[in-house]
Amino acid sequence: MNGIKAIIERLYKSMLKNVKIPVLMILVPLAVLTLMYLVFDVNNNTSIRLGVPDTTNTTFIEGMPDNVEVITYELAPVLETLLDADDLDAFVTIADKSLNITYKNEDPSKTPAVQRAVEKGVQAIENERLERVISALPEEAVLSEMEIETSYLYGHSESTFFEKMFPILTGLLIFFFALLFTSIMLFRERTAGTAERILSTSVRRSGIILGYLTGFGLFMTLQTAIIVLYSIYLLDMNVTGSLAFVFVINILLALSAAAAGIFVSMLANTEFQLMIIILLITVPQIFLSGLIPFVHIGDWFNGIGYGFPLRYAGEALTEVIIKGNGWPYIWNELLALMLFITGFTVLAILKMKKYRRT
Structure with missing residues (x-):
């Protein structure tokens, strides 16, 4: 010792x-x-730049998350040069029943974030269509709004x-x-x-x-x-x-x-x-x-x-x-x-x- x-x-x-x-x-x-x-x-809300034609449904654009910047284009651009020249993460075109996405994918971690953002935009369009259908129904047939409660097993919304x-x-x-x-x-x-x-x-x-x-x-x-x-x-x-x-x-x-x-x-x-x-x-x-x-x-x-x-x-x-x-x-x-x-x-x-x- x-x-x-x-x-x-x-x-x-x-x-x-x-x-x-x-x-x-x-x-x-x-x-x-x-x-x-x-x-x-920082929160995991990756900043995203998304390009769309100027004819795109405004509901789709308004349904984007806050971390998404949407840039509209009047003419059909050449995507091979546009995505790099304008520093876009993706370009989205929407037809009647189809959606086309061209990812830049320079940073693969941003691609899933773009997918989630586009899904929210599409969901906004679907919600708008559903509202039109519901409004056309008799008043007694109108569905009540659903209340959504969010909870986290670990951490919190600002984790x-x-x-x-x-x-x-x-x-x-x-x-x-x-x-x-x-x-x-x-x-x-x-x-x-x-x-x-x-x-x-x-x-x-x-x-x-x-x-x-x-x-x-x-x-x-x-x-x-x-x-x-x-x-x-x-x-x-x-x-x-x-x-x-x-x-x-x-x-x-x-x-x-x-x-x-x-x-x-x-x-x-x-x-x-x-x-x-x-x-x-x-x-x-x-x-x-x-x-x-x-x-x-x-x-x-x-x-x-x-x-x-x-x-x-x-x-x-x-x-x-x-x-x-x-x-x-x-x-x-x-x-x-x-x-x-x-x-x-x-x-x-x-x-x-x-x-x-x-």
Whole structure:
């Protein structure tokens, strides 16, 4: 125990000598999170420019959503040049019983939005026809108006894409910077000869690894608390479930990253190797953590995500923050994160045999 305490004290003295690094490790994730908030904190009403002939039924145009700008054309245009020249997303022509749409499709994400907008316009025409039919019926045959009530299982009408990304993005930032900070700090310990001096003492290999993990873990707990509180109280992110579970999940994720960082620092012989290994661990998790919808990822590749801690943390955070669920829904993810911490710690202890056989 005294050996572990001594390693923790020495680690924090080293951090205080170069205080810029731990400060940046706190400020940079906050800056990235703020930037993502500013970029994605908008409703999903994509701005659309739609071209139509000037003979188009005005009811169709008036039925368009507010985010659609309709431009009318007197003469039949050449669509191959018009869509690019006038920056249109689509051109729509309506005959008696047919509708023709030419999509620009430069941005495929806008095409479904155009489809929905056109459907609303067509629905407006159908509603107008229905009203004419109803008005022609005897007064006693007129149907009563239907009242429509809208509710949301998760979120609300003003929910933004950032709110969907927020749980996973927070976990990704915590994991990446914890992994980066831990691996670089310990790699410098090795290259500076400090680790070798510790290895020459009577402290057991397990004690050395646990000392580093505890020291880094305390700092990661502080970093995690700052990121979570900053997101909730300054970026005004809504947490539906228990805030305590949010802290527990993120702290376990940070500890798994710290344990992985200790192991990674022992694998690399140069800084270049260190950065390559960090990227190999982090980049796949960007695609497999849930930031990109799983329906857009092949099943065989999607399954690889369960070999990374961020997948479990992302699912647990989504359950708590968005769905408001608790222990029965996240206990298996928490268990997986603890297994990752244990596994990386054991691997680091075994790897230390390369430097000392005691």
